Amino acid sequence: MSTFLIKNAKIVNEGNIFEGDVLIENDIITEIAEKISAKTSNCIIIDAEGNYLLPGVIDDQVHFREPGLTHKGNIASESRAAIAGGITSFIEQPNTVPNAVTQELLEQKYQIAENNSHANYSFMMGGTNDNLEEVLKTNPRNVAGIKLFLGSSTGNMLVDNPEVLEQIFSSTKMLIAVHCEDEATIRANTEKYKEEFGDDIPMKYHHLIRSEEACYISSSKAIELAKKTGARLHVFHLSTAKEMELFTNKIPLEQKKITAEVCVHHLWFTDADYETKGSLIKWNPAVKTEKDRDALWEALLNDKIDVIATDHAPHTLEEKTNKYLSCPSGGPLVQHALVAMFEAHLKGKISVEKIVEKMCHNPAKIFQIEKRGFIKEGYFADLVIVNSQQPWTVKKENILYHCGWSPFEGTNFKSRVTHTFVNGKLVYENGKVKELKVGKRLLFERE
Known part of the structure; x- marks a missing residue:
């Protein structure tokens, strides 16, 4: 069982931004609150340091x-x-x-x-x-x-x-x-x-x-x-x-x-x-x-x-x-x-x-996608932390596309993605992709 606790985040959801913590257990968001304490010793704590926490795009x-x-x-x-x-x-x-x-x-x-x-x-x-x-x-x-x-x-x-x-x-x-x-x-x-x-x-x-x-x-x-x-x-x-x-x-x-x-x-x-x-x-x-x-x-x-x-x-x-x-x-x-x-x-x-x-x-x-696109308890833990004050420049060496180029090459961005979670797994952290292929087939709430 993997457990992550994201603390001190500016949580962005449904038109509001509020400071708080998010608990992830396995692939699900299980708790959202102003303050959450780690319940187990194997819980990995990530301090969002006041940065934005968004639902995964x-x-x-x-x-x-x-x-x-x-x-x-x-x-x-x-x-x-x-x-x-x-x-x-x-x-x-x-x-x-x-x-x-x-x-x-x-x-x-x-x-x-x-x-x-x-x-x-x-x-x-x-x-x-x-x-x-x-x-x-x-x-x-x-x-x-x-x-x-x-x-x-x-x-x-x-x-x-x-x-x-x-x-x-x-x-x-x-x-x-x-x-x-x-x-x-x-x-x-x-x-x-x-x-x-x-x-x-x-x-x-x-x-x-x-x-x-x-x-x-x-x-x-x-x-x-x-x-x-x-x-x-x-x-x-x-x-x-x-x-x-x-x-x-x-x-x-x-x-x-x-x-x-x-x-x-x-x-x-x-x-x-x-x-x-x-x-x-x-x-x-x-x-x-x-x-x-x-x-x-x-x-x-x-x-x-x-x-x-x-x-x-x-x-x-x-x-x-x-x-x-x-x-x-x-x-x-x-x-x-x-x-x-x-x-x-x-x-x-x-x-x-x-x-x-x-x-x-x-x-x-x-698209009526099931349990994604929001930061809600019971939803899949697809989450992104964005630091809006950490500048970087798009260069050949940091482009990950197979084709190796970007129309934004040479552009200076003031914001950067620092962490990405897919189905409760930390798949990207501070410039490094973890080789975890944990994507799931999307399901849709329709008949």
């Missing part, structure tokens, strides 16, 4: 690249980086190789994670133009949801048949998560810039190729279809000011059937950063303008946007040096997402309570 959108793309990353390497960044649970996407579009292929990913994941895990079932029967076999108790790509990010996973889309939306009660970019608009824009520049289109035009219009056309159609069919829709990685008019903050999250996510990179970078960062900030959807970034922040703070995630999607540096048309989109983020949001907090943009709401509580609520 739940990242609802990552691409850990296994199986089939493990030269970019794998479940072991990327979950290792995740726990160093305070992310204790992740939901991974189906565009691995082969794509997770049958129940058998989906289950194979769970088997890999069971043996290799440092963090808790779930995997989305992928929808295509012709796998409705497989989609409908998905178990709502132990699979996070259905993922549909409505843009060209993923080649043969593009769902572009309107009848199939309506069938999927009408046929499942499970959460449907969507990547929204209009393929026809992107193709037309690409051709326009190819005529001007050939294959070597400057990266700074990426946000004009994968444009505001491309995003809005696709997301508005998805939302219209969700309203028509009553489907439970979650829109991933919003990137434009215009899309914010599609979402509401007039009702509580628990009553929303259409929810929204923003990613760290869309809150941090703008199109001005293409000049210095180039392909390292080439994502789909694209990083857009300062006006778009400001609108995303406003929507996040006024609760039109419900979740902050990463869309962690590593590629090798060699792949990222390709010319525009053959350069893949995506970048690694799980190790640096939480400290990036704390940096925004220290600049007065967002409260710590709001960070916890958007990165911990709301993903748990939206």
Whole structure:
């Protein structure tokens, strides 16, 4: 039996910050109080020294690249980086190789994670133009949801048949998560810039190729279809000011059937950063303008946007040096997402309570994750201690991603994650990952 007592913490939970202690026995939080005394001699005491104690972050959108793309990353390497960044649970996407579009292929990913994941895990079932029967076999108790790509990010996973889309939306009660970019608009824009520049289109035009219009056309159609069919829709990685008019903050999250996510990179970078960062900030959807970034922040703070995630999607540096048309989109983020949001907090943009709401509580609520995302007695002990006054710089030697680079390289962060617990086990402490692969399959409170 493992017992930990975290003392003198600023506990952040459900909109409050209060000083106290937390007792962990085996994998569960068993007591939260102002003062707790160790009850056994083998209890390990950790003095939080007045630092923040948060629920473990739940990242609802990552691409850990296994199986089939493990030269970019794998479940072991990327979950290792995740726990160093305070992310204790992740939901991974189906565009691995082969794509997770049958129940058998989906289950194979769970088997890999069971043996290799440092963090808790779930995997989305992928929808295509012709796998409705497989989609409908998905178990709502132990699979996070259905993922549909409505843009060209993923080649043969593009769902572009309107009848199939309506069938999927009408046929499942499970959460449907969507990547929204209009393929026809992107193709037309690409051709326009190819005529001007050939294959070597400057990266700074990426946000004009994968444009505001491309995003809005696709997301508005998805939302219209969700309203028509009553489907439970979650829109991933919003990137434009215009899309914010599609979402509401007039009702509580628990009553929303259409929810929204923003990613760290869309809150941090703008199109001005293409000049210095180039392909390292080439994502789909694209990083857009300062006006778009400001609108995303406003929507996040006024609760039109419900979740902050990463869309962690590593590629090798060699792949990222390709010319525009053959350069893949995506970048690694799980190790640096939480400290990036704390940096925004220290600049007065967002409260710590709001960070916890958007990165911990709301993903748990939206996906109905069982006993995670909160600091509560009886919940799994997924916990993170953050020191907001311990500066460090992102350098090659402290980057844990398999791909070995970060768009934040050279950035000075004032905050750092000092301790991470997954299922009551101390898996990360003061810069060192303990080689404990204690992640569990996430379960969901739905039938």
